[in-house]
Amino acid sequence: MTTTETRSKGAGARIEPRSFRGVLVPALTPFTADGSPDRATFVSFCAWLLDQGANGLAVFGTTSEANSLSLTERMSLLEHLVDNGIPAGTLMPGTGACSVPEAVQLTKGALAAGAGGVLVLPPFYYKNVSEDGVFAYYAEVIERVGESALRLYLYHIPQMSGVAITPPIISRLVSAYGPVIAGLKDSSGGWENTERLLREFPDLAIFPASERFLLAGLENGAAGCISATANFQVQRIRQLIETPDGDGRARLNEEAGRVRAIFEKYPLIPALKAVAAHRFGRDSWRIVRPPLRELTDAQRRELIDALGAESRAG
Amino acid sequence: MTTTETRSKGAGARIEPRSFRGVLVPALTPFTADGSPDRATFVSFCAWLLDQGANGLAVFGTTSEANSLSLTERMSLLEHLVDNGIPAGTLMPGTGACSVPEAVQLTKGALAAGAGGVLVLPPFYYKNVSEDGVFAYYAEVIERVGESALRLYLYHIPQMSGVAITPPIISRLVSAYGPVIAGLKDSSGGWENTERLLREFPDLAIFPASERFLLAGLENGAAGCISATANFQVQRIRQLIETPDGDGRARLNEEAGRVRAIFEKYPLIPALKAVAAHRFGRDSWRIVRPPLRELTDAQRRELIDALGAESRAG
Numbered sequence: 001m002t003t004t005e006t007r008s009k010g011a012g013a014r015i016e017p018r019s020f021r022g023v024l025v026p027a028l029t030p031f032t033a034d035g036s037p038d039r040a041t042f043v044s045f046c047a048w049l050l051d052q053g054a055n056g057l058a059v060f061g062t063t064s065e066a067n068s069l070s071l072t073e074r075m076s077l078l079e080h081l082v083d084n085g086i087p088a089g090t091l092m093p094g095t096g097a098c099s100v101p102e103a104v105q106l107t108k109g110a111l112a113a114g115a116g117g118v119l120v121l122p123p124f125y126y127k128n129v130s131e132d133g134v135f136a137y138y139a140e141v142i143e144r145v146g147e148s149a150l151r152l153y154l155y156h157i158p159q160m161s162g163v164a165i166t167p168p169i170i171s172r173l174v175s176a177y178g179p180v181i182a183g184l185k186d187s188s189g190g191w192e193n194t195e196r197l198l199r200e201f202p203d204l205a206i207f208p209a210s211e212r213f214l215l216a217g218l219e220n221g222a223a224g225c226i227s228a229t230a231n232f233q234v235q236r237i238r239q240l241i242e243t244p245d246g247d248g249r250a251r252l253n254e255e256a257g258r259v260r261a262i263f264e265k266y267p268l269i270p271a272l273k274a275v276a277a278h279r280f281g282r283d284s285w286r287i288v289r290p291p292l293r294e295l296t297d298a299q300r301r302e303l304i305d306a307l308g309a310e311s312r313a314g
Numbered sequence: 315m316t317t318t319e320t321r322s323k324g325a326g327a328r329i330e331p332r333s334f335r336g337v338l339v340p341a342l343t344p345f346t347a348d349g350s351p352d353r354a355t356f357v358s359f360c361a362w363l364l365d366q367g368a369n370g371l372a373v374f375g376t377t378s379e380a381n382s383l384s385l386t387e388r389m390s391l392l393e394h395l396v397d398n399g400i401p402a403g404t405l406m407p408g409t410g411a412c413s414v415p416e417a418v419q420l421t422k423g424a425l426a427a428g429a430g431g432v433l434v435l436p437p438f439y440y441k442n443v444s445e446d447g448v449f450a451y452y453a454e455v456i457e458r459v460g461e462s463a464l465r466l467y468l469y470h471i472p473q474m475s476g477v478a479i480t481p482p483i484i485s486r487l488v489s490a491y492g493p494v495i496a497g498l499k500d501s502s503g504g505w506e507n508t509e510r511l512l513r514e515f516p517d518l519a520i521f522p523a524s525e526r527f528l529l530a531g532l533e534n535g536a537a538g539c540i541s542a543t544a545n546f547q548v549q550r551i552r553q554l555i556e557t558p559d560g561d562g563r564a565r566l567n568e569e570a571g572r573v574r575a576i577f578e579k580y581p582l583i584p585a586l587k588a589v590a591a592h593r594f595g596r597d598s599w600r601i602v603r604p605p606l607r608e609l610t611d612a613q614r615r616e617l618i619d620a621l622g623a624e625s626r627a628g
Contacts, residue, residue: 035414035454062439067412067437067439068413068414068437069413069415070385070413070415070416070419071384071385071416072415073413073415098382099381099382099387099603100603100604101383101384101386102384102385122605123381123382124438124439125376125382125474125475126381126474126605126606127473129605129606130607133604133605133606133607134604134605136604136605136607137605139604140349140604160439160440160441161439163605289413289414290414290437290448290450290451290453290454291436291437291440291443291447291450291451291477292443292447293444293446293447
């Protein structure tokens, strides 16, 4: 992954529409017992994910409970990561918000921190909005940010946001803003949409949101994946990307799929946090903000047992 | 409407769970040509609505494009209203947010400004959340605000928020927080849910979100209504509330229903703003923030003609 290009500014900036590649982790956000973000643990977790092989960190995504954080918390945590040694170029923070002024403020903050790109949700309060309205939101954010160095990744997750980022919207944005529209994370959950986007937008860096579609994605030109369960198995996913076709690769792919299937039996974010608490020996890792709730003790034991059995089998 | 009680604090505060009654207007938020809130026009519009007979102003609701405003804009606009003569006790600002810290900050700001109550959305990013998670959000907001004088109205609008405020959640909140849970705005769009809430929660101030259910509501113990189209016909709705049963009342009810039906043929918020622009002779009233879009010229002319014909017929 190279991100230096995206930070150079002005007309002479070299265009590198695929600066992010590989496995990006939508890093979990740890909280302390009083409910505030646990800044120190967040830094060490991000450093650990990079050590384990993460190509980038899509901090402040859905899995990060970004929308359960205040704007101030998001901006301050991002600065804290960079100030404490997390390379800014590896970061693709979520900077979407329902309001244009807040999306602009978050995006400017990410650029100022040196982030390699930003992952931007559509405004997600109003439903049944027009494609023209979604285009207008992104257009206004991009123009108010006013930086040709901006590399914006569209965040398509209609089952959560209620607002789809359709091919006509993407086409119109690419026509209007060229390399500023760098890519898209497809969390729609099906291969069909990803496959269509890869075919229609070969110049965008398309990231399916699950390692389940990683191999098919890579074969069809995907840039990698941005997967919630990479919080648990980033090393395996990175290995999978780097292993040439053959027996070892198929085995890794099956293992990754089995692990994902285990997590998918539970509410995903509380499950990932429960496992992080177990792995790092820190109970506060389990804390989620409302409306999410922690796993029950029984769920937690069952999940950890299932992952242990899988690991012994693997 | 009496709101003095809701502002007295401490253990000796008199409990007045039905402090808001009548027609409350989810006031439109005007913007200037550069897209920022038009503070002066907002003040004069709110004053006009009260002059026309509004019993209260549910500013920063869905119709107000509240979630398209930043937290800073919402707090500053509320202070501006109060500083410019809008009686704070008439105000029921929307203070919900996806994040607890922001809902707390907005709610504290509303209390500091002297608002008679607050209307609080559930956190609306995550979907399929548990009733326990929705309860936990409201509980945490209430406890972090920590004011027995708080009068909180739950905002049930599942078709927009994706998160329902169900009777079990309401029961649990009422048990835990007593008079702090003052009422509920039911924007579910059907009479069945409103009727059930009126029956199960006779001590709450229940507001259906449409004048269509006003008469049935009043007959069954509703506190009034909080209706988007009250931005256009608050005088008629107030008159309807105050007219005793008889011929005049049925006629007013039919007129109000016909006007509502005309608006419902269009995207509601842009339609209300187009008509405000026409009524007040100020084109900038038409401006909406993305993802909403203005009506087309043809839609605008057709809507204004239809309302004119209705008014001549009435």
